[in-house]
Amino acid sequence: FSSRRKQSKDWMKLIYATSLSSEAILRDEPSQSPSDNGQDEERGDDEELFTIKTKSALVGDVEDMDMTKERVNEEELKRWEDEELLENLRRCFITGGAQGDEDAG
Amino acid sequence: MALSGTALHFSTHQYLRHRLVLSVLSGKPVKIDKIRPEDKNPGLRDYEVSLLRLLEKVTNGTVIEISYTGTAVLLKPGVISGGSVIHECPPSRSIGYFLEAVIMLAPFAKSPFQLTLRGITTDDRDLSVDLIRTVTLPHLQLFGVSDGLELRIKKRGSPPGGGGEIQFLCPIVKQVKTLNFVDQGKIKRIRGIAHAVRVSPQFSNRMIEASRSVLNRYIPDIYLYSDVYKGQESGKSPGYALSLLAESTTGALHCSEAVSQPGVAPEDIALIATRSLLSEIQKGGCVDGKHQSLVLLMMVLGSEDVGRCRMGEPTPRTIQFLRDVKEFFGTSFKIVPANPSEPTSGGLLFSCYGTGYMNINRSIA
Numbered sequence: 001f002s003s004r005r006k007q008s009k010d011w012m013k014l015i016y017a018t019s020l021s022s023e024a025i026l027r028d029e030p031s032q033s034p035s036d037n038g039q040d041e042e043r044g045d046d047e048e049l050f051t052i053k054t055k056s057a058l059v060g061d062v063e064d065m066d067m068t069k070e071r072v073n074e075e076e077l078k079r080w081e082d083e084e085l086l087e088n089l090r091r092c093f094i095t096g097g098a099q100g101d102e103d104a105g
Numbered sequence: 106m107a108l109s110g111t112a113l114h115f116s117t118h119q120y121l122r123h124r125l126v127l128s129v130l131s132g133k134p135v136k137i138d139k140i141r142p143e144d145k146n147p148g149l150r151d152y153e154v155s156l157l158r159l160l161e162k163v164t165n166g167t168v169i170e171i172s173y174t175g176t177a178v179l180l181k182p183g184v185i186s187g188g189s190v191i192h193e194c195p196p197s198r199s200i201g202y203f204l205e206a207v208i209m210l211a212p213f214a215k216s217p218f219q220l221t222l223r224g225i226t227t228d229d230r231d232l233s234v235d236l237i238r239t240v241t242l243p244h245l246q247l248f249g250v251s252d253g254l255e256l257r258i259k260k261r262g263s264p265p266g267g268g269g270e271i272q273f274l275c276p277i278v279k280q281v282k283t284l285n286f287v288d289q290g291k292i293k294r295i296r297g298i299a300h301a302v303r304v305s306p307q308f309s310n311r312m313i314e315a316s317r318s319v320l321n322r323y324i325p326d327i328y329l330y331s332d333v334y335k336g337q338e339s340g341k342s343p344g345y346a347l348s349l350l351a352e353s354t355t356g357a358l359h360c361s362e363a364v365s366q367p368g369v370a371p372e373d374i375a376l377i378a379t380r381s382l383l384s385e386i387q388k389g390g391c392v393d394g395k396h397q398s399l400v401l402l403m404m405v406l407g408s409e410d411v412g413r414c415r416m417g418e419p420t421p422r423t424i425q426f427l428r429d430v431k432e433f434f435g436t437s438f439k440i441v442p443a444n445p446s447e448p449t450s451g452g453l454l455f456s457c458y459g460t461g462y463m464n465i466n467r468s469i470a
Contacts, residue, residue: 011419011440011453015427022421066122067230068205068395069362070420077380086322092386093323094291094354 112136126209127433129182138177148175152198159192184466187214194224196267201231211275212250215466218275226261226269227346229364235298235348240360248403249282261334263344283407286391287415290355297329303343308371312347315375347378357391388417390452397423405436407459415443
């Protein structure tokens with residue numbers, strides 16, 4: 001049971017007891033240490049005496065528009081071309097009940 | 106700025122809208138600094154200033170101080186007055202940006218809101234007026250804000266020209282009801298609105314056709330409506346969009362939307378909207394991802410009882426919103442997997458103890 005618990009995030013702790021950015025909370029599993037993250041390593045290689053600030057400023061300008069709708073990731077949506085996945089979602093509809101798929105045909 | 110000592114303090118332009126709304130609702134002054142200090146064009150953007158002006162219009166006694174450079178702002182909130190207000194939204198943001206903020210305040214006004222907003226009605230950043238009408242307002246109804254709640258789309262306006270107009274009517278309440286919404290049910294119907302202005306009306310039919318090609322396999326109860334606006338009512342710029350919503354047997358709503366882009370066929374726009382809807386349904390929960398903040402806010406403001414709601418994973422915005430709510434109201438949520446035997450799927454159960462927020466602005470009838 002304890003191993004299973006590890007897989008799910010402790011949302012309350014992550015949100016209220018840490019100062020991790022919201023993106024970091026969603027990206028990382030709590031068991032992973034931050035240094036495991038590939039992005040951090042890449043950035044670490046280039047960092048010597050000066051750090052390039054324009055990059056982070058630019059990213060901030062593009063992403064933080066205070067938008068309610070999240071940017072559509074069209075690559076991510078391509079997974080819906082998969083027939084199996086489409087069939088799998090049927091369980092969320094009244095026609096694909098768990099008690100039997102008499103309507104699903 | 107003698108008040109800044111007692112004001113809650115935040116930095117950066119991020120989440121500015123939520124923080125201003127929370128300040129007005131809680132009555133706590135807020136000071137936000139370091140607003141784009143290193144940007145080529147530092148300080149508040151025109152739409153943020155416009156939002157501050159709108160907040161000034163819908164309240165009484167609000168003091169707003171913007172620093173000389175525009176990189177800091179102090180808001181000392183007054184009472185939410187409501188009533189009849191007209192506001193021109195700048196073309197840099199859609200009406201949704203402003204309306205989403207007002208919707209959070211409107212039920213607690215002194216008199217019912219009759220808000221007219223002019224500008225862009227649909228864009229790819231904020232909820233379009235179609236989604237606000239068909240999805241956001243039903244979410245408010247969960248909390249007992251229902252009689253006379255209405256959004257009228259008088260004119261449509263696509264970016265960049267805009268030229269749309271809407272009217273938002275909202276009743277006032279003494280207190281919002283406690284929410285207990287844990288059964289997400291199964292999707293029983295799908296509705297959609299396809300609209301096309303200043304382009305061939307055939308475009309909306311093409312979007313409907315393409316969307317149906319994916320959705321028809323699931324349920325027969327699909328009605329995608331082609332909304333036509335002509336002449337003066339169609340705004341200043343051409344554009345089209347498809348808004349979709351799925352309703353479950355228990356009334357849970359999930360929505361998605363895609364807006365026309367240059368050089369992309371209407372069929373592809375429809376596929377983006379349709380697949381986004383499928384992703385949204387897959388995330389599960391009783392509340393749409395884009396409406397988590399609104400629902401959580403109303404839960405906090407609910408009567409002094411435990412409110413519960415099942416949702417999918419919180420979005421980045423929701424996470425920050427939860428933190429900000431704790432700053433303003435001192436309320437934190439209990440968040441546990443809805444299905445303890447399967448913690449990684451099945452959504453999360455959010456529960457909190459309502460603050461018993463009373464509408465003190467309300468004129469006694």
